[in-house]
Amino acid sequence: MPPPPRRGSGNPRRQSGTGAGAGRPDRSDRPQRSEKSQRSDKPQGGGDKPQRGGDRPQRSDRPQRTDRPQRPDRPARTGRPERTGADRRPPRSESTDRPERPRRDEPFLADDIDARDLDRSARAGLRSLPQTLADRIARHLVAAGRALDERPTVALAHAKYARGLAPRLAIVREAYGVTAYQAGEYAIALAELRAVRRMTGDPSYLAVMADCERGLGRPERALSLCRDPDAKRLAPEDRVELAIVASGARRDRGEYAAAVVALQGPALRRQSVHEWTARLWYAYAAALLDAGRVDEAKQWFESVVGIDEDGETDAEERLAELG
Numbered sequence: 001m002p003p004p005p006r007r008g009s010g011n012p013r014r015q016s017g018t019g020a021g022a023g024r025p026d027r028s029d030r031p032q033r034s035e036k037s038q039r040s041d042k043p044q045g046g047g048d049k050p051q052r053g054g055d056r057p058q059r060s061d062r063p064q065r066t067d068r069p070q071r072p073d074r075p076a077r078t079g080r081p082e083r084t085g086a087d088r089r090p091p092r093s094e095s096t097d098r099p100e101r102p103r104r105d106e107p108f109l110a111d112d113i114d115a116r117d118l119d120r121s122a123r124a125g126l127r128s129l130p131q132t133l134a135d136r137i138a139r140h141l142v143a144a145g146r147a148l149d150e151r152p153t154v155a156l157a158h159a160k161y162a163r164g165l166a167p168r169l170a171i172v173r174e175a176y177g178v179t180a181y182q183a184g185e186y187a188i189a190l191a192e193l194r195a196v197r198r199m200t201g202d203p204s205y206l207a208v209m210a211d212c213e214r215g216l217g218r219p220e221r222a223l224s225l226c227r228d229p230d231a232k233r234l235a236p237e238d239r240v241e242l243a244i245v246a247s248g249a250r251r252d253r254g255e256y257a258a259a260v261v262a263l264q265g266p267a268l269r270r271q272s273v274h275e276w277t278a279r280l281w282y283a284y285a286a287a288l289l290d291a292g293r294v295d296e297a298k299q300w301f302e303s304v305v306g307i308d309e310d311g312e313t314d315a316e317e318r319l320a321e322l323g
Helices: 120-124 131-147 152-165 170-182 186-200 206-215 219-226 230-234 238-251 255-260 277-290 294-307 317-323
Strands: none
Touching: 120 170, 131 152, 131 170, 131 238, 152 317, 170 186, 170 206, 186 206, 206 219, 219 238, 238 255, 238 277, 255 277, 277 294, 277 317, 294 317
């Protein structure tokens, strides 16, 4: 399974008419008032008081506003015909205006994949979900972890499906990003791990993000991430990983002496062996070799062989190549 995390959409606005008076009928369609409704026929108070509007033309004498130009894209509304049943738009379920959205294909899950096999800290990140959904996502993450070494495409499909079920959960985005990284899909991994950092504020994946930039052929961006101010917040092992990536980015740029210097420091001089020591020594040996310091490189490759019991590196093969 992908490693557990390290420490660490509103409704569209309804559109009304397009422009002022968009639904307003043309005034030439307004019915004219009959003579009985003229103001001169209304009873007036006060004997000799002249009637209002006596010298004004009656409304029926006013010329019609037929010279008003109509909008070229809207015919004059001379009365709305009654809509019959045949004119009405069919219900949404019967409408053929939009194609039906295809269902998401779920990768096959073997019966022996149990949600409880997911790392405890990862399962804790799914607690906000309904139990059924959380178990479904957990099983796909377990399946991704099982398939990663031999079938990375299958692993990526499981992690992507889980991400589609809960895209707002950092733990799911993280698992998809790490799986994509280990499968060599650096653009996907970088996008997902950036999202995780925005969601959580945790810089733990700076080294992986920088290495993704290297994988995409952008060593300058990788070095920029290595200089991120949040790098000071990293755990010791994560700082070592970031230094290894920075050294590799220097080598990508042909700056071999700078690649050697990037790895020098207290971590390299420690006598005690940690889980990251073999990787650090190997990176240092590779940097020395690219810098032309072959004899020193051999010595460091030999030191790696002495502590790399799990065969994490290919130091033995590199020594054989060097004779």
